[in-house]
Amino acid sequence: MITVKNLSKSYGTNKAVDNISFSVNDGEILGFLGPNGAGKTTTMNMLTGYISSTKGQALLNDIDVLENPIEAKKLIGYLPEHPPLYLDMTVDEYLNFVYSLKKSKLPKRSHLNEICELVKITDMRKRLIRNLSKGYRQRVGLAQALVGNPPILILDEPTVGLDPKQIIEIRSLIKKLGKNHTVILSSHILPEVQAVCDRIVIINKGRIVADDDAGSLSANLSSDHKLIMRIEGNSADIKKLLSGVDKVERVSVGREVEPRVHEYEIEAAQKSDIRRDISKKLANRNFPILMMKSSELTLEEVFLKITTGDIYGNVESVNDDSRPSKKPQNQPKPKGKKK
């Protein structure tokens, strides 16, 4: 259980983190989302006691990080942005060092074996960390965080710099870890957070701009009432046809991408699904659909929308059946309520 109350960090007059509050329940995976320089790393450094807060409080299982740092730090496994690796040690030496550094009481050999299996570095244990690739270094960093089996894991951009296969592996690993750890994970990649986290906190310029569970947030942000299509045929006819579909509010014709094929942007009333109607009508008139997709907002657009209050807070949950795979797996743990 992590509770953050009015946490602030100032560097001179510059407020890196400005009065943020949130809490993470046991067994929850919280995604900490924000663009570069939003204050994600600063917040995590404050949670782990690496730097102090200017104001406010961070409680880990009701232990204040500043008041009782040693006890609080025993609860944490931290993977910072740059994995804190000693390049002159082998993986084995390093993990043994971390094991004794954290004063772990678990049976050493089996515990370390288990971790190495989990993050798949068993083959690399005799290698010098200096000679490992970025992906393996990241895994050793993750292994380090897992040593001593701490109840709270704080992972700062754990998939940065990995190849797509590794990213998927690490994500599924984090999901697995989330079953018996409390996890905070930071990222600037929206789909990543959507794929892994139960709840998402969005932070921008040191302030929390959104805090909600992943399902409803992603529905709010995905704006599936807006479609981008490519249709072959006379653009004027097609525009007229599309405008006639029920609940369609606006149709705009874009550039011609291929001969006789135009791109169309169709906006419908909110909470409506117009895809079936549209495809039926176009099929009837023999206009082939070459592409249809929900317009996805980039993170920058999401921020713009959130900070101007355009989407978030006005829209309730929308059934997002277009991308069930991106929804988080149901977990038997209690979901965090919005603060």
Place this chain on the structure above:
Amino acid sequence: MIAILKREFIAYFTTPLGYVFIGVYLIFSGAFFYLFTLTSATPSVGSADVSVMFSMMFFVLMVTVPILTMRLFSEEKKNKTDQLTLTAPVSLFGLVTAKFTAAFSIFLISTAVMPIFGLVLNHFSDVRWAIIWGNIAGLVLLGAVYTSAGLFVSALTENQMVAAIISILLNVAFLLSNVLAAYIGIGFISDMLTDFSLLARYSEFTIGIFDFSNILFFLSITVVFLFLTVRMLERKRWS
């Protein structure tokens, strides 16, 4: 704390640093022993005079101990491994003393050559062991002061070279306080500066005076620098 001590100690031998320090130390002490004790032009009759060798070691330590201490905190800061040690359940004091002890033990290993010199000398003449042990005690105390001063400087910067150079300058300042005192005519200021001169106090060891106030002085300076290092790490967190 033991974990950090062990790691730091081993790190001196997985990098060239430990070997370089021990090598340089042995070359100079050996040369001084040969030149100023064994083949000294004006041998003290009937005794084995080691005082010149030990006073020359003052200058060797001044330059070499910073090599030993320069990496202790600056390297961690640069490689960001301090995020591991500072977020581990270890107190800052434990961290600082562990690093100090690691560097200091490398120094002690090198200093172990001194009693061997005594044995060599014993082969040629009567050795007054009390003098040798007194000198070694002085050397060890001096090493402790330099180590903790270097440790403190290392916590100030991310750059190892800068740490080494500033440590040497700091050590020179300790040396020069004596010289400076001579130039300042004002009684109590020059008295104070003389009191802070490591050279003056260390010289007393080399001429065979075993004064407890000097021992206390060296130990307190060591502790003060260890304390300052802890405060410096603390301050970095709060800034």
